[in-house]
Amino acid sequence: MRFDGTTIFVTGGAGFIGSAVIRHLLSDSGARVVNVDKLTYAANLDSLQGAAGHPRYAFEQQCIRESAGLQSLFEKYQPDAVMNLAAESHVDRSIDGPAEFISTNVVGTFTLLQQALHHWRRLTPEKRARFRFLHVSTDEVFGSLGPSGLFTEQTPYAPNSPYSASKAASDHLVRSWRETYGLPTLLTNCSNNYGPYHFPEKLIPHMIIRGLANEPLPVYGDGGNVRDWLYVADHADALMLVLERGGVGETYNIGARCERTNLDVVVRICDLLDEILPSGAAPRRDLISFVTDRPGHDRRYAMDPGKIERELGWRPREDFESGLAKTVRWFCDNRAWWQGILDRGYRRARIGLG
Numbered sequence: 001m002r003f004d005g006t007t008i009f010v011t012g013g014a015g016f017i018g019s020a021v022i023r024h025l026l027s028d029s030g031a032r033v034v035n036v037d038k039l040t041y042a043a044n045l046d047s048l049q050g051a052a053g054h055p056r057y058a059f060e061q062q063c064i065r066e067s068a069g070l071q072s073l074f075e076k077y078q079p080d081a082v083m084n085l086a087a088e089s090h091v092d093r094s095i096d097g098p099a100e101f102i103s104t105n106v107v108g109t110f111t112l113l114q115q116a117l118h119h120w121r122r123l124t125p126e127k128r129a130r131f132r133f134l135h136v137s138t139d140e141v142f143g144s145l146g147p148s149g150l151f152t153e154q155t156p157y158a159p160n161s162p163y164s165a166s167k168a169a170s171d172h173l174v175r176s177w178r179e180t181y182g183l184p185t186l187l188t189n190c191s192n193n194y195g196p197y198h199f200p201e202k203l204i205p206h207m208i209i210r211g212l213a214n215e216p217l218p219v220y221g222d223g224g225n226v227r228d229w230l231y232v233a234d235h236a237d238a239l240m241l242v243l244e245r246g247g248v249g250e251t252y253n254i255g256a257r258c259e260r261t262n263l264d265v266v267v268r269i270c271d272l273l274d275e276i277l278p279s280g281a282a283p284r285r286d287l288i289s290f291v292t293d294r295p296g297h298d299r300r301y302a303m304d305p306g307k308i309e310r311e312l313g314w315r316p317r318e319d320f321e322s323g324l325a326k327t328v329r330w331f332c333d334n335r336a337w338w339q340g341i342l343d344r345g346y347r348r349a350r351i352g353l354g
């Protein structure tokens, strides 16, 4: 079994991607998994119901900015690897309140690196050689593309939002802890994820939930911004592979070659909803309206995943059509999950206009 006998910290394990990683680790590996999460507004332990009683799972409510708490967790569990997914992740929120993004994404990553280094230096030489720190980042650090071209691992960083700038800063810290202190780090930059358990503020779940209620579907700007979509389970699979076989000090771009304009995505969601749950009224496409664009809205992201495909043999299982159909179906079948978030007071009002 993969990762048999190892202990892996997953920070941000109650979030969208972190919970997918934990579900994957518990079902497809023998690792003991420790979910280290502060439980911000974006966290949801309901995404991990199957994990709660699992003999190889532990949850620790812990902020990655707090050294003392982290140090005691490293001493308690003696992890063999850290997968860092804890972050503030919503661009619109970063426009209105960048401080939390600098604090968690930059200072938090720094604090986690320091505690991982402290732990790593005390390991036996064999364990030290096997230890890994995998930092999960985004394609947004590369800035915006024109109509052609792809981001590669060599593309210079040019972040445009407080979110992407904070992620870029954290990526640089991770790289430098490897170069300066020898900590065995790896870095992944991934395109936009979607899938089950996605927090309702992000484009795809936001539109599904509004579409289900036959509410207006507000698309930013002209809807022509392009994102490269990756089904979250494929991302989790890629992260496990990078942790298992990735080269220390290497960076891997992850994407599924699924570029779509935001308008295309919303139109497809409307059509899927009409197929699954016909509203009886006009087609849901008629609910689409265009609203003021996000300030500094990057026009196009597109990943070249050639390196992870060639070197690690990774391939996504879902294309955009199959992944989106599964996602829309999941949100239709799991209303209790997202209704719980709305009932806890999550407001769907427009934010991030600067």
Ligand code: NAD
Pocket: 011, 012, 013, 014, 015, 016, 017, 018, 036, 037, 038, 039, 040, 041, 042, 043, 044, 062, 063, 064, 065, 084, 085, 086, 087, 088, 089, 090, 104, 108, 136, 137, 138, 139, 167, 189, 190, 191, 192, 193, 194, 199
């Ligand atoms: P998310 O917002 O759904 O979850 C983030 C999790 O981190 C939450 O459970 C939250 O409680 C936790 N957290 C936040 N601050 C913390 C702190 N100070 N200490 C401990 N835990 C804290 O995010 P996500 O979409 O799952 O993204 C996970 C990672 O992947 C992030 O680093 C993000 O930048 C990166 N990423 C996301 C996408 C995407 O499309 N969602 C794409 C590429 C990369």
